[in-house]
């Protein structure tokens with residue numbers, strides 16, 4: 075039995091391998107961590123994906139968190155259809171880019187100015203350039219297992235697909251780019267303080283996923299983010315919250331609102347594009363106004379702020395203004411995580427789960443997981459077997475133990491029950 079995709083997925087994958095490196099346009103999709111043939115999907119409907127062989131799955135990837143209202147949400151589709159009928163990109167200002175920027179600034183108090191780009195990677199890359207320019211320093215401190223996109227300086231001990239493929243770093247990243255990247259341990263303030271003691275006032279910024287979603291799901295330990303804020307302020311470094319994943323997913327003002335921390339810069343992506351290619355970075359006006367053409371720091375993009383993506387993002391965020399939406403997302407995440415934990419318990423299988431807002435994670439491990447070092451000790455073989463058991467039972471999980479699960483407002487009790495039944499049958503095979 076070829077695990078993973080069915081006959082048509084397999085045929086398309088074979089064709090893809092002949093013209094696309096690895097047959098995919100983003101490595102983590104290739105099932106390398108779990109084996110088998112990647113599933114090719116024809117369409118999405120609410121909480122479900124339908125593959126090219128007509129099989130339906132409960133989707134817990136949701137385009138890696140980008141789809142928070144469910145696939146093909148009727149209002150998003152209708153608004154996008156209206157926008158696209160007026161043209162797709164002008165390379166000039168359009169009304170919705172102002173409206174989306176206003177919405178983000180109103181909803182995330184630390185953001186007074188925001189610049190739209192076309193991916194999370196671009197947002198992070200630009201925020202780092204801005205931090206270096208603003209502080210006139212060169213070093214950037216990141217955390218082992220955190221993933222911030224594929225800009226050279228961030229491909230150092232990164233999570234997500236880099237960890238999935240067990241790439242220590244990436245060839246092609248010149249030592250000059252990597253040597254200015256310092257790496258600390260997530261949830262370990264002493265490791266951060268030590269690097270500041272060592273590098274003094276040469277650190278331009280600390281960049282962090284305030285909730286680590288690229289090594290499974292690891293919430294910040296009590297006091298960790300507060301400690302980062304204190305250390306960066308003490309040393310004159312900027313604190314960058316990479317909220318590409320958590321922004322508008324874990325709460326109306328993202329993780330910074332949830333944990334009450336004010337970063338200097340924030341990066342966004344995924345949800346703010348409503349499924350279209352959008353990233354953004356923002357922060358205090360006195361920092362952001364260093365960006366060209368207001369200031370000297372250059373950054374640009376042909377499709378930045380295009381009317382269709384802006385309309386999709388704005389329509390999506392306008393459906394997320396009621397805080398009750400996040401209470402529902404959070405309780406639904408717990409329903410999935412608890413179903414998993416209960417099934418594991420009934421089979422005597424060691425499993426750890428974690429939940430933050432509209433995302434949850436799990437590890438096959440006896441030990442609790444609070445850092446990359448603990449995440450990488452989880453049982454990857456057991457994860458791979460569980461992944462395929464779930465896939466066979468109609469649930470599409472992220473194909474890597476170093477990713478988080480994402481739900482949408484379209485996920486409900488029937489999806490939880492389907493998930494529970496699938497987990498019960500998958501766990502029998504472990």
Ligand code: KE4
Pocket residue numbers: 100101102103138193194195196198221222223224234235283287288316317318319343344353477
């Ligand atoms: P993109 O360039 O993929 O839009 O965003 C990069 C990025 C930046 N920061 C954080 C915290 C992120 O999670 C990401 C991208 N997330 C991964 C999923 N773990 C995208 C999936 C993929 O690489 O295919």
